Amino acid sequence: MIEDFLKHLFPRAVLQRNLTLSYTLCLGGLAFTCLMLLGASGGLLLFYYQPTPAAAYPSILLLESSVWGGRYLRSLHRLASHFFLVLIVLHTLRVILTGAYQKPRQFNWLVGCALFLCAVFEGYTGYLLPMDQLALWATQTGMELLHIMPLGGALRAVLVPDGVGGPASLLRFYVLHILMVPGLLLFLSGLHFYRIRRNKGVLPYL
Amino acid sequence: MKRGYVKSSPHFFRLITIALGLTAVAVMLLAALVPAPLQEQGNLARVPNPVKSAWFLLWIQELVSYSKYLVYPVLALAACFIALPWLSPAAPQQGACWFPRACRGVSWGRLSHVCWCSR
Numbered sequence: 001m002i003e004d005f006l007k008h009l010f011p012r013a014v015l016q017r018n019l020t021l022s023y024t025l026c027l028g029g030l031a032f033t034c035l036m037l038l039g040a041s042g043g044l045l046l047f048y049y050q051p052t053p054a055a056a057y058p059s060i061l062l063l064e065s066s067v068w069g070g071r072y073l074r075s076l077h078r079l080a081s082h083f084f085l086v087l088i089v090l091h092t093l094r095v096i097l098t099g100a101y102q103k104p105r106q107f108n109w110l111v112g113c114a115l116f117l118c119a120v121f122e123g124y125t126g127y128l129l130p131m132d133q134l135a136l137w138a139t140q141t142g143m144e145l146l147h148i149m150p151l152g153g154a155l156r157a158v159l160v161p162d163g164v165g166g167p168a169s170l171l172r173f174y175v176l177h178i179l180m181v182p183g184l185l186l187f188l189s190g191l192h193f194y195r196i197r198r199n200k201g202v203l204p205y206l
Numbered sequence: 207m208k209r210g211y212v213k214s215s216p217h218f219f220r221l222i223t224i225a226l227g228l229t230a231v232a233v234m235l236l237a238a239l240v241p242a243p244l245q246e247q248g249n250l251a252r253v254p255n256p257v258k259s260a261w262f263l264l265w266i267q268e269l270v271s272y273s274k275y276l277v278y279p280v281l282a283l284a285a286c287f288i289a290l291p292w293l294s295p296a297a298p299q300q301g302a303c304w305f306p307r308a309c310r311g312v313s314w315g316r317l318s319h320v321c322w323c324s325r
Contacts, residue, residue, distance in 0.1 A: 106291035136248030141259035
């Protein structure tokens, strides 16, 4: 059933000459692959991670030192997130350089922009979770950047009510990182694929 | 089947499956070679020098280090990107191509931006 649904997202027939890598480079699909890898590795990390300021760092230490494959799992999650962001940027660049954002695909362009912002926010919320020096200060700097933006003060108060690294802040980043933003990413990805189908094909002018 | 067309299954799906598989294997192999860093436990009393934001926000951090008001051009740029389909009056193209003539300004502008960010 899942296979049928996935196949339904794509057109039944494609132009044979468009089945080359030279136009799309499969960048969107590759980014989605990284998202799936992120989901799988992140799901396994959830078994060990504890979202409290006192226990977060020790839980990562435990994962790295005592859990079989734990260090690799964390590396995979981190690397997949880097690839995810880079591939989304390259995909956006490809869409711009080929003019594929033009009408009638404007709605899908907006969905893509939302996906891009969600991906950046997902990466940002994940940065704090290990609670090491790098995580803490990178998040702190990000909050300073947010603070100078319009409405940044209000957003900052929502995200870090007790300061970066506080119990409530860590919990909010955790819930956003594992539940809300991934849910939004999956929903928007589904909508993105559906709109491609509605706009008649993965490649233009099929 | 119209001339020049082939069924997505298996021709197109085979291509997608190969691309997905290769990416997953490449990332999984690289993850074994590039371990995730872990510094000492976070401590707000110990400020690292320099303090750096996440790598994907570094370019904004560098920009606002000159003046905090430079965040407004960044927001304007983001707004322009979102409004791209309505800003370019180009007529629909007849075929897929790189650097279509009607959007050449946007293409080069975006390329310059990416080059600057990745410096």
